[in-house]
Amino acid sequence: MSNSQIIVGLEIGTSKVCVVVGEVNDNQVANIIGLGQSKSRGVRKGEIVDSSVVEEDVRNAIVEAEHMADVEIQSVFLGVTGSHMRGFNNTGVHPVVSADREINDADIQDVIKNAKAVNLPSDHSVVHVIRQHFSVDGQDGILNPEGMLGAKMEVDVHVVSGRYNRLQNPIRLVSGLHLQVENIAFNGLASSLATLSTEQKELGTLVIDLGAGTTDYAIYSGGVIKHTGVLAVGGDHVSNDLAYGLKVPLGRAEQLKVDNGSAVIDPESKNRMLDLSTDNIVPGKKVNLNHLQMIMSLRLREIFELIANDIDQAGLINYLRAGVVLCGGGARTPHITKLARDIFKLPAAIGRSSTVSGIKNALDEPEFSTSIGLIKFGAFQSQAIPKREGLGRAIRKQFVSLFGGRK
Ligand SMILES: Nc1ncnc2c1ncn2[C@@H]1O[C@H](COP(=O)(O)OP(=O)(O)OP(=O)(O)O)[C@@H](O)[C@H]1O
Ligand SMILES: [Mg+2]
Structure with a gap:
C-alpha cells in the first residue's frame, strides 16, 4: 500500500475499552490490522467516573492493539457519548456578495459558519456540524453549490453538541497518556459510518448502537444524517x-x-x-x-419505544425505507431483530462493518462498530490523505468539527 496511513479509533465504553487500528489507503479504504480490548471499570452510562482505573484500562487496550498491529500508536480518534449530548437541525443563510454572483468556497465556508452559530446553552460546545443540503435562491437539495450563480445561499446542517466539561474529561484523560486526540466523534455517528452502505444511507436507515450504559442512534435519509440521539440506558439496565x-x-x-x-x-x-x-x-x-425473558423483553421494548417516539416526533418514521440496523453488544441478544421489527414496523438486521476489510472477528462483532467507524471518520477528516477533488473532498467537508473549542 503506497500512501497508506495509520488511523486509530478509541472507544472508552461502559463495559469495554476498545482500540482498533486501521491502515487507510489513498482511496480512503480502511483495512483493520489491530484490535485491543480491556474490561472497562471506571465508566458509567458512557462517561468516566473513575479516571485512574480508566487510564489503566485505556493503556492496556492500546498496548494490545499496538502488539497486534505492530505499530506505535501516537494519536487516536476518540468516541464520545452521554446523556448530555444533543442532536438537532439548523439552517444557515448567506448573501452572495461577489460582483459576478458566482458561489465560491469562501461563500460555502461562510454559510456553514452561520449555520454553526446556534444558540446553545453557555456550557455546551459543538461536536459536529454535518452538512445536509444547500439551497440557492430557493432551489432545494443542492449537494455542492460551488460554481453556481446565486444571490442567497442557505445550508441545512445537523448539529451534535455536548457539555463542554463532560466532553473534555475523556479528551484530557487520553492526552494525559501522551496520546494525541486528533478529533472526537459522537459514538452513534461512528457506528453508522461502520455499518451502513451508501444505499442504506440513501434509502433511509435507523442505526441503533445498544451498548452497556448508553443506546446511541442515528438516522440517515437521502444520503445525509437527519437525526441523532442518546439514551443513558443500555444492557447494564x-x-x-x-x-x-x-x-x-x-x-x-x-x-x-x-x-x-x-x-x-x-x-x-x-x-x-x-x-x-x-x-x-x-x-x-x-x-x-x-x-x-419477560424482564429482558420489557426493558429492551422500553428502549426501542423511546427511540420510536423520538423518531415519530421528528417526523422521520416514513423516511426509513431500508429499516433498522442494530449494533453494539446488545445486538447479540437473541431475537433482538424480531423485537425491533415488532416495535418499529420495519425490517431489521444486525449491522456488520462491511465497508472495511481486515481482521475478520473485529468486523463481525457488533460491539466494535463504534471504534471501526471512528477510523472511517478519521479517514474522511484526515488532511494527510492525498486530496482528491470530487466526492472524497465533498465527504470530508461534510464533517465540519469544532473539536476542542467552545462554540
Ligand atoms: N449475548 C449477549 N446477549 C445479550 N447482551 C449481550 C450479549 N453479549 C454482550 N451483551 C451486552 O452488551 C453490552 C456491551 O455492549 P458494548 O460492548 O457495545 O458496550 P460499551 O460500548 O462498552 O458501552 P457503551 O457504548 O454503552 O458505553 C453489555 O451490556 C453486555 O451485557
Ligand atoms: Mg459503545
Whole structure:
C-alpha cells in the first residue's frame, strides 16, 4: 500500500475499552490490522467516573492493539457519548456578495459558519456540524453549490453538541497518556459510518448502537444524517432488572442474560426452569426462563419505544425505507431483530462493518462498530490523505468539527 496511513479509533465504553487500528489507503479504504480490548471499570452510562482505573484500562487496550498491529500508536480518534449530548437541525443563510454572483468556497465556508452559530446553552460546545443540503435562491437539495450563480445561499446542517466539561474529561484523560486526540466523534455517528452502505444511507436507515450504559442512534435519509440521539440506558439496565427481578447477584444476572437471554418471550419457555442449584453463588436456586425473558423483553421494548417516539416526533418514521440496523453488544441478544421489527414496523438486521476489510472477528462483532467507524471518520477528516477533488473532498467537508473549542 503506497500512501497508506495509520488511523486509530478509541472507544472508552461502559463495559469495554476498545482500540482498533486501521491502515487507510489513498482511496480512503480502511483495512483493520489491530484490535485491543480491556474490561472497562471506571465508566458509567458512557462517561468516566473513575479516571485512574480508566487510564489503566485505556493503556492496556492500546498496548494490545499496538502488539497486534505492530505499530506505535501516537494519536487516536476518540468516541464520545452521554446523556448530555444533543442532536438537532439548523439552517444557515448567506448573501452572495461577489460582483459576478458566482458561489465560491469562501461563500460555502461562510454559510456553514452561520449555520454553526446556534444558540446553545453557555456550557455546551459543538461536536459536529454535518452538512445536509444547500439551497440557492430557493432551489432545494443542492449537494455542492460551488460554481453556481446565486444571490442567497442557505445550508441545512445537523448539529451534535455536548457539555463542554463532560466532553473534555475523556479528551484530557487520553492526552494525559501522551496520546494525541486528533478529533472526537459522537459514538452513534461512528457506528453508522461502520455499518451502513451508501444505499442504506440513501434509502433511509435507523442505526441503533445498544451498548452497556448508553443506546446511541442515528438516522440517515437521502444520503445525509437527519437525526441523532442518546439514551443513558443500555444492557447494564437489562442486567440490573434481572438481578432485581430474579433475586440473583448482578454478575450472575449478567451471565444468565448472555447464556439464556432473549428479547422476546417464547411461549414454550413457560414451564422451563433453569437450575442454579450447583451454582456456588446462589445455591439451590431455580429461575423460570419465561420470567427471565419477560424482564429482558420489557426493558429492551422500553428502549426501542423511546427511540420510536423520538423518531415519530421528528417526523422521520416514513423516511426509513431500508429499516433498522442494530449494533453494539446488545445486538447479540437473541431475537433482538424480531423485537425491533415488532416495535418499529420495519425490517431489521444486525449491522456488520462491511465497508472495511481486515481482521475478520473485529468486523463481525457488533460491539466494535463504534471504534471501526471512528477510523472511517478519521479517514474522511484526515488532511494527510492525498486530496482528491470530487466526492472524497465533498465527504470530508461534510464533517465540519469544532473539536476542542467552545462554540
Ligand atoms: N449475548 C449477549 N446477549 C445479550 N447482551 C449481550 C450479549 N453479549 C454482550 N451483551 C451486552 O452488551 C453490552 C456491551 O455492549 P458494548 O460492548 O457495545 O458496550 P460499551 O460500548 O462498552 O458501552 P457503551 O457504548 O454503552 O458505553 C453489555 O451490556 C453486555 O451485557
Ligand atoms: Mg459503545
